[in-house]
Amino acid sequence: MIVTFRSDNVLGCTxxxxxxxxxxxxxIEMSADLLRGPRNKPVPQVAQAGALRLxxxxxxxxxxxVDGILIDSGGGGWASTTGRLDQTLVEASIDPASITVLxxxxxxxxxxxxxxxxxxRVLFPNLKAIVIAEEAVESFLAETNLAxxxxxxxxxRNGDQVAERLRAVALPGHAPGxxxxxxxxxxxxxxxxxDIVHVPALQFGNPALSWGYDDDQAIARATRQKxxxxxxxxxxxxxxxxxxxxxxxxxxxxxxAYGYEPA
Numbered sequence: 001m002i003v004t005f006r007s008d009n010v011l012g013c014t015x016x017x018x019x020x021x022x023x024x025x026x027x028i029e030m031s032a033d034l035l036r037g038p039r040n041k042p043v044p045q046v047a048q049a050g051a052l053r054l055x056x057x058x059x060x061x062x063x064x065x066v067d068g069i070l071i072d073s074g075g076g077g078w079a080s081t082t083g084r085l086d087q088t089l090v091e092a093s094i095d096p097a098s099i100t101v102l103x104x105x106x107x108x109x110x111x112x113x114x115x116x117x118x119x120x121r122v123l124f125p126n127l128k129a130i131v132i133a134e135e136a137v138e139s140f141l142a143e144t145n146l147a148x149x150x151x152x153x154x155x156x157r158n159g160d161q162v163a164e165r166l167r168a169v170a171l172p173g174h175a176p177g178x179x180x181x182x183x184x185x186x187x188x189x190x191x192x193x194x195d196i197v198h199v200p201a202l203q204f205g206n207p208a209l210s211w212g213y214d215d216d217q218a219i220a221r222a223t224r225q226k227x228x229x230x231x232x233x234x235x236x237x238x239x240x241x242x243x244x245x246x247x248x249x250x251x252x253x254x255x256x257a258y259g260y261e262p263a
Contacts, residue, residue, distance in 0.1 A: 001188045001237060003263055009084070010092040011246035011263060015188040018063030018165075021092050022239065022247040022263075025056040025074025025114055026082040034212035035199050038221075043202075043209065052199060056082050056110055057247035059192050059239050060094055061183065065164025068100040071181055071192045072241055073114030073123070082110065083118040099124045103131040103162055105194025106175040107139035108213075111241065115149055122148075129154045131162050133170070136177025171196060171227065173220025174211070180227075189236040190248075196224050198242050204228070204251070204260045228258045237263070 001020075005012035011022040032049040033042035046052075059071040075082030089096055102124065104111060117123050127149075132140060134155040141150060156162065158170035162181065169180045171193060180193040197203050198211045207225045214220035231238050231251040239248045249262040 001263070005092075006246065007091060008245070009088045011248060012092065013248070013263065015185040015190075016063075018061065018066065018183075018185045018187075020183075020190065020239075020248070021060040021094065022245075023058045023060060023085060023088045023092060023094075024245060024247075025058055025076075025085040025088065026079070027056055028054050028075065028079050028081060028110060030054055030198075031212075035202065036210045036212055036214075036217065038208050040210070040217050046199075046202070054198060054242045055244055055247060057239070057241050057243065057245075058085060058114065059247070060089075060092070060099070061163075061166070063185070066166055066183075068098050069103060069163060069166070070099045070101070070124070071103045071239075072105055072111045072194070073102055075110040076113035076116050076123075077118035077120070078109045078113040083114070085114050086117055086123055096124050097126050100126055100128045101131060101163070102127060102129070103166075103181055104136065104140075105171075105180060105192070105241065106178040107132065107136045107143070108175055108195070109143070111194070112140065112143060112146060115146060127152060131156055131168070133157070133168070133177030133179045136175070136179075139176055171223050173216050173218075173223045174214050176215065189234060190239055191227065191231060191236050192239045193227060194241050196227050196238075197240050200240075200243050200260055204258045205254075206257060232258060 009024040033047040
């Protein structure tokens with residue numbers, strides 16, 4: 001993978017004939033006591049910090065068979081610190097009208113509300129499909145302000161092919177139907193993994209630390225450990241919604257746990 005463009009909001013990469021962009025939608029501030037230890041209790045030394053700042057990243061793909069695909073849409077007007085995706089797309093020279101497929105990792109607000117800009121404008125006027133895990137459909141339908149998009153939902157299962165070289169991968173534990181997307185260009189492998197990591201500064205070194213909004217702490221913990229192990233062994237590039245900017249990097253084995261190296 002070759003980084004071809006980098007700014008505070010956009011990372012552009014090439015992998016053979018394919019392009020991958022990391023796009024910032026802003027950030028959210030969450031209570032530090034949401035970081036949990038193995039017994040689902042706040043980590044005392046972290047909780048004292050009061051708040052944690054989480055990046056909100058989306059990812060775009062372009063190339064043979066994958067043109068016009070966006071992975072997650074950010075928070076839109078859900079928070080005052082999100083909703084920057086439309087500006088970021090301009091900076092990346094990506095026309096929002098070129099996005100025809102939105103592939104969601106799950107249906108939490110900071111991943112789906114970016115379908116609309118903060119002033120309630122449809123951001124992707126030519127959207128033809130919203131790929132989502134079958135188990136996440138109910139959560140999406142519960143977002144009544146997104147009712148206009150329900151006809152676009154395209155449920156998938158673990159292992160389904162979403163586009164050429166792009167495959168849905170079940171990553172259970174965080175939310176109903178939480179999935180990632182594996183993308184293999186032959187030159188490089190990527191895993192767009194949604195909310196596997198919320199606090200990268202601590203969770204790579206201690207994968208047992210989970211997040212208060214994980215539906216099942218034990219399953220989320222096991223999924224995270226497997227993702228880290230597999231990515232480190234295969235040299236896979238990971239791309240996470242809440243990884244610190246630029247949102248793409250690699251996992252390395254480090255002192256019996258793992259380390260993270262940004263792109």
